[in-house]
Structures are given as structure tokens and as C-alpha cells.
Amino acid sequence: MVCNRTSSCWARGSLVGGFPISAVVVRREIAESIAGHKYFHTFGSNPVSVAAARATLVVIQQDGLIDNAHERGQQFLTGLAELKSRYPVIGDVRGAGVMAGVEFVADGDPGRPATDLAKRVHENLRDNGVMIGRGSATGNAFRFNRALTITADMVDAVIEAFEVALKAVG
Structure with missing residues (x-):
């Protein structure tokens, strides 16, 4: 749009x-x-x-998909915020409904994009069968665009896979 x-x-x-x-x-x-x-x-x-x-x-x-998008979006943002509290490389978590973004920064500094780490996390996710978009002008941000039909279990699985990738390459 x-x-x-x-x-x-x-x-x-x-x-x-x-x-x-x-x-x-x-x-x-x-x-x-x-x-x-x-x-x-x-x-x-x-x-x-x-x-x-x-x-x-x-x-x-x-099927109540708008309500589901809101509920799963809140669940997703909460999970990503929890990761942010444990991983200083996550400089920002933002989103609404079925869209969310996570920005990687170096040393907790929003002015220093952690592009290389984002690339390695992205590759680890891909190698483990999880497809998440990566973008921004510097390539340090992840774009999570979920289907309206996503379930709570699916959200948990994506958050878990994201953390596993962070641990594996961080």
C-alpha cells in the first residue's frame, strides 16, 4: 500500500x-x-x-483474522521485546498487527548498524528453514510479515528460532 x-x-x-x-x-x-x-x-x-x-x-x-492479527502481533512484539532485553545487539523492536521489525545495532549504539551480524543471523535462519525478510538501507533490520492465520505456536517457534540463530552466531 x-x-x-x-x-x-x-x-x-x-x-x-x-x-x-x-x-x-x-x-x-x-x-x-x-x-x-x-x-x-x-x-x-x-x-x-x-x-x-x-x-x-x-x-x-x-474467522476473526483481524483479532488474530492483533493478538499474535502483541504476542510477537512481547517476545521480541524479551529478546531485546537479553541481547544488546537488538537496538529496536517495532510493529503493529502482522508486521514487525527488529533492528540490529553495534554496541547498543543506534547510530552503528550491525549489518554483518544481521547477515549471519539471516543465513542461520535460512539454513534452518526459517525465512524472514531482511532490509533497511544498511541491511541491519529484519522484517517479520506474518500471515493473518498465524497461530500462537507458530509465533513461539519463530521467536525461538530467532533466539537460536542469535546464540549460534553471536
Whole structure:
């Protein structure tokens, strides 16, 4: 999803299990200014994609996946914060819902990214079958993007694997 300073947001891509769909959300005055235009979409009017999107929204609501995302997100952030209290290399833990980030720093200094250690932890995780995204301009941050359906046991397993990797390479 991309948002800009005019308060418009759009999302595009594989949002519905691989079916192409997009969404645009704007303030009322922006929507009214484009109301007369005939073409303002990327994948509009694709009935299969619309049906898939609707079915996805029904499942999200019926299965309580938004509540699950919040609960698992809190569980995840709590677990990562506990790791941060034991490992000074973890300089920051942040996130909301199904997304979280962990930033590695050298000697507890937020101005000194611990890129090499992050790379080694990332490789250890990968070698042990755990795929976690790594990024930032310096490559010292981990991005945890979890599925809405993640379970408490899965969160615990990821936190445990992350700690095992920290111990193995630290």
C-alpha cells in the first residue's frame, strides 16, 4: 500500500490469493473531483477478482483474522521485546498487527548498524528453514510479515528460532 500527502492511498497486486485487484482510498473532495471520469482503475470490473476479494473479506471477518492479527502481533512484539532485553545487539523492536521489525545495532549504539551480524543471523535462519525478510538501507533490520492465520505456536517457534540463530552466531 502506498499513501501520499494528499491523503490518497492505493494498493495493487496479489491481495487476494493471487488474483489481480486494486483499491483506491481518497478523501471525499478528491473522490468528487474524479467522479465524472470514465477510467480510474487498474483491474476494475474483473468479476473473478471481485468474487475472490469478496470471499476473502468474508473469511477474514468470519474467522476473526483481524483479532488474530492483533493478538499474535502483541504476542510477537512481547517476545521480541524479551529478546531485546537479553541481547544488546537488538537496538529496536517495532510493529503493529502482522508486521514487525527488529533492528540490529553495534554496541547498543543506534547510530552503528550491525549489518554483518544481521547477515549471519539471516543465513542461520535460512539454513534452518526459517525465512524472514531482511532490509533497511544498511541491511541491519529484519522484517517479520506474518500471515493473518498465524497461530500462537507458530509465533513461539519463530521467536525461538530467532533466539537460536542469535546464540549460534553471536
